[in-house]
Amino acid sequence: MLQLEEAVALLREQVEPVSQVEEIPILNSSGRVLAEDGRAAVDQPPFPRSPLDGYAVRGKDTRGAGKDSPVNMKVVGKVYAGEVFSGSVGEMEAVRIMTGAPIPQGADTVIRQEDSDRGEGEVLLYRESSPFENYCCQGEDYKAGTVLLEAGTVLGGSEIALAASMGLDRVRVYQKPEVGVISTGDELLSPGEVLTPGKIYDSNRYYVTGRLMDQGLSPAFSCHCSDDPEEMASLIRRLPQSTKFVITTGGVSVGEKDIMHEVIRLLHARELFWRVEVKPGAPTLAAVFRGMLLLCLSGNPFAAAANFELLARPVLERLTRDLRWGLRKERVILEDDYRKPAGARRFLRGYTQGGRARISQRNHASGALSAFLGCNCLLEIGREQAGAGKGEEVWAYLL
Amino acid sequence: MLQLEEAVALLREQVEPVSQVEEIPILNSSGRVLAEDGRAAVDQPPFPRSPLDGYAVRGKDTRGAGKDSPVNMKVVGKVYAGEVFSGSVGEMEAVRIMTGAPIPQGADTVIRQEDSDRGEGEVLLYRESSPFENYCCQGEDYKAGTVLLEAGTVLGGSEIALAASMGLDRVRVYQKPEVGVISTGDELLSPGEVLTPGKIYDSNRYYVTGRLMDQGLSPAFSCHCSDDPEEMASLIRRLPQSTKFVITTGGVSVGEKDIMHEVIRLLHARELFWRVEVKPGAPTLAAVFRGMLLLCLSGNPFAAAANFELLARPVLERLTRDLRWGLRKERVILEDDYRKPAGARRFLRGYTQGGRARISQRNHASGALSAFLGCNCLLEIGREQAGAGKGEEVWAYLL
Numbered sequence: 001m002l003q004l005e006e007a008v009a010l011l012r013e014q015v016e017p018v019s020q021v022e023e024i025p026i027l028n029s030s031g032r033v034l035a036e037d038g039r040a041a042v043d044q045p046p047f048p049r050s051p052l053d054g055y056a057v058r059g060k061d062t063r064g065a066g067k068d069s070p071v072n073m074k075v076v077g078k079v080y081a082g083e084v085f086s087g088s089v090g091e092m093e094a095v096r097i098m099t100g101a102p103i104p105q106g107a108d109t110v111i112r113q114e115d116s117d118r119g120e121g122e123v124l125l126y127r128e129s130s131p132f133e134n135y136c137c138q139g140e141d142y143k144a145g146t147v148l149l150e151a152g153t154v155l156g157g158s159e160i161a162l163a164a165s166m167g168l169d170r171v172r173v174y175q176k177p178e179v180g181v182i183s184t185g186d187e188l189l190s191p192g193e194v195l196t197p198g199k200i201y202d203s204n205r206y207y208v209t210g211r212l213m214d215q216g217l218s219p220a221f222s223c224h225c226s227d228d229p230e231e232m233a234s235l236i237r238r239l240p241q242s243t244k245f246v247i248t249t250g251g252v253s254v255g256e257k258d259i260m261h262e263v264i265r266l267l268h269a270r271e272l273f274w275r276v277e278v279k280p281g282a283p284t285l286a287a288v289f290r291g292m293l294l295l296c297l298s299g300n301p302f303a304a305a306a307n308f309e310l311l312a313r314p315v316l317e318r319l320t321r322d323l324r325w326g327l328r329k330e331r332v333i334l335e336d337d338y339r340k341p342a343g344a345r346r347f348l349r350g351y352t353q354g355g356r357a358r359i360s361q362r363n364h365a366s367g368a369l370s371a372f373l374g375c376n377c378l379l380e381i382g383r384e385q386a387g388a389g390k391g392e393e394v395w396a397y398l399l
Numbered sequence: 400m401l402q403l404e405e406a407v408a409l410l411r412e413q414v415e416p417v418s419q420v421e422e423i424p425i426l427n428s429s430g431r432v433l434a435e436d437g438r439a440a441v442d443q444p445p446f447p448r449s450p451l452d453g454y455a456v457r458g459k460d461t462r463g464a465g466k467d468s469p470v471n472m473k474v475v476g477k478v479y480a481g482e483v484f485s486g487s488v489g490e491m492e493a494v495r496i497m498t499g500a501p502i503p504q505g506a507d508t509v510i511r512q513e514d515s516d517r518g519e520g521e522v523l524l525y526r527e528s529s530p531f532e533n534y535c536c537q538g539e540d541y542k543a544g545t546v547l548l549e550a551g552t553v554l555g556g557s558e559i560a561l562a563a564s565m566g567l568d569r570v571r572v573y574q575k576p577e578v579g580v581i582s583t584g585d586e587l588l589s590p591g592e593v594l595t596p597g598k599i600y601d602s603n604r605y606y607v608t609g610r611l612m613d614q615g616l617s618p619a620f621s622c623h624c625s626d627d628p629e630e631m632a633s634l635i636r637r638l639p640q641s642t643k644f645v646i647t648t649g650g651v652s653v654g655e656k657d658i659m660h661e662v663i664r665l666l667h668a669r670e671l672f673w674r675v676e677v678k679p680g681a682p683t684l685a686a687v688f689r690g691m692l693l694l695c696l697s698g699n700p701f702a703a704a705a706n707f708e709l710l711a712r713p714v715l716e717r718l719t720r721d722l723r724w725g726l727r728k729e730r731v732i733l734e735d736d737y738r739k740p741a742g743a744r745r746f747l748r749g750y751t752q753g754g755r756a757r758i759s760q761r762n763h764a765s766g767a768l769s770a771f772l773g774c775n776c777l778l779e780i781g782r783e784q785a786g787a788g789k790g791e792e793v794w795a796y797l798l
Contacts, residue, residue: 165605
């Protein structure tokens with residue numbers, strides 16, 4: 001049977017990373033993917049800057065200054081942050097200066113006001129300073145021409161601040177690709193409807209849609225379809241050409257109502273695979289229709305959820321260029337025992353922290369959703385293993 | 400001087416957790432805080448359910464069935480998922496059943512179709528099954544009355560799916576509180592403006608606003624104000640009463656343009672503290688004006704950023720009830736050396752993974768923003784320590 005990693009590689013090959021770019025205000029760019037390098041146009045700071053409130057002087061003129069041996073200087077001007085002192089500082093001269101103001105020409109250090117008598121016409125300085133001791137060099141933070149933000153960066157508060165410091169009020173980011181979610185199953189009602197005998201509420205469409213929204217990806221459509229293959233095929237045929245990726249749930253197994261095989265035939269879609277060696281969710285089906293990738297997950301809620309994480313996320317990572325979609329896995333020490341028959345890789349819901357992991361103590365049946373409560377990872381019990389015990393090392397896939 | 404933890408406690412005392420609630424569609428609830436317990440109204444599944452495609456029978460009638468000794472049963476009906484078989488299953492009777500369909504009255508297990516001849520009027524079953532072997536009990540996932548989602552839960556894909564399975568199409572969540580951001584500093588230009596001598600671009604307002612947006616909290620206002628205390632006081636006086644928390648940057652030190660002290664006086668606001676024993680950002684100032692908390696951060700970009708994380712986030716955690724704002728800290732092993740004078744707790748930008756941490760190799764000056772690149776934590780070097788070396792354990796505050 002197809003291995004998980006092979007299925008992932010096959011799926012990722014079918015999608016092209018989004019290439020369309022849009023320009024948006026920097027303050028709206030949290031969670032977006034930068035489409036071009038952010039290069040500094042000017043040095044930051046753009047001029048030598050005072051790190052203190054005090055007096056800008058020539059360091060050599062302060063030599064020997066101390067509490068009992070102040071030097072007396074002539075105050076030739078005053079400069080606040082945002083202003084420029086147009087003159088220059090000569091021998092035994094000082095300019096009153098505030099934090100962030102440009103250090104005037106001629107001066108090479110600043111004596112802080114606490115080490116002076118705060119004089120206005122003349123000032124006594126009680127401390128010496130070597131040149132450039134209290135002096136923020138031009139370009140100290142970064143130099144003009146430096147690429148500070150690389151294309152592909154996911155923007156957050158720090159990157160937004162850095163872009164702002166470079167003067168960028170708008171940024172070019174990748175557009176969000178159009179993806180869709182369709183659940184199937186005649187037994188499904190939408191939440192909010194009155195429950196009738198034999199029916200249950202749809203949760204798969206809500207899982208997949210909710211997970212997309214967790215990363216800010218609002219699906220272009222999210223709907224339910226009956227178990228009529230003609231109807232499902234027609235729904236897919238009518239999707240806009242711009243749709244890149246459609247995730248469906250239900251109808252992939254071998255029963256009479258497992259309509260997705262027939263839907264693929266009706267669409268003349270190119271089947272990529274059916275069945276992947278994972279548990280739960282083995283009967284996952286994938287196909288390509290008019291350049292649109294169809295990933296058809298099992299209708300069992302945990303199977304749909306686990307395979308969304310294992311199979312759909314790597315596709316979304318490539319499609320959106322948003323690296324947060326990538327599944328990060330790490331080795332963890334199991335603190336519970338779990339028994340299973342050997343023969344298939346088994347994924348369980350779990351919780352990991354500080355290199356240790358616990359298996360959810362709730363019902364693991366693939367139809368059960370409540371086992372997700374408080375979980376933050378999928379734990380993998382390998383193919384060859386007939387379970388895993390306390391103290392064993394396993395892989396945790398972080399959700 | 401006031402300790403960081405004392406400052407945090409004092410700040411948190413000034414805000415009440417948001418109490419206003421709104422009802423929103425469940426599909427729009429990703430990242431929102433649930434305002435009331437989500438309790439299951441009915442068992443899930445609401446009826447005993449078939450886990451397989453096959454034949455629903457009485458287990459005892461299959462006793463002894465095997466490949467060479469099939470049992471022959473009469474097929475008395477058929478039931479698909481979403482339907483109900485109105486009759487019941489008697490001795491040596493079977494109902495054709497699909498995955499997810501309710502198990503008919505009288506039957507207590509399901510023989511999978513692969514273990515039958517798939518007969519329609521009659522069926523040969525090649526395998527025996529004990530009662531309830533292939534049988535999903537009513538309420539197997541959860542029972543009616545169970546609280547599955549507790550008030551205060553931050554909703555994400557899993558919780559949205561669970562709520563949907565309970566039939567909830569709308570949920571009551573806490574409203575987002577009104578918070579605001581004001582940067583001060585006559586030297587600041589907005590990104591997008593033409594850089595003129597002595598000026599730099601504002602980045603602090605972008606950091607704070609961007610960080611708020613990272614958690615989906617769009618500020619009610621975000622603006623820049625001149626270094627005129629009257630103007631700043633007037634701006635604050637005109638804010639709506641509904642504003643709970645205002646974060647300002649700049650003007651908190653001891654220079655002539657450190658206007659925030661005067662602003663507090665003009666507003667007759669109640670000062671909570673000035674100066675906290677942390678580096679960078681010691682001169683942080685806090686006050687309460689008409690029930691609105693003012694947190695006035697230093698204008699140095701890294702000082703503003705670090706104190707947003709250390710001081711503002713715990714306030715936001717309490718105010719929004721969104722636990723993601725809480726700062727998580729963990730002990731990590733340092734992989735770099737860092738020297739500092741003893742006497743103040745020093746926070747550095749760093750990167751941590753798997754219990755180890757590196758200090759950002761870029762410029763640590765509090766005016767420098769580029770040192771944030773690639774960082775995911777603040778590393779604390781303690782008060783008594785004159786630095787920390789490779790192999791030492793320090794606290795990492797995760798960003």
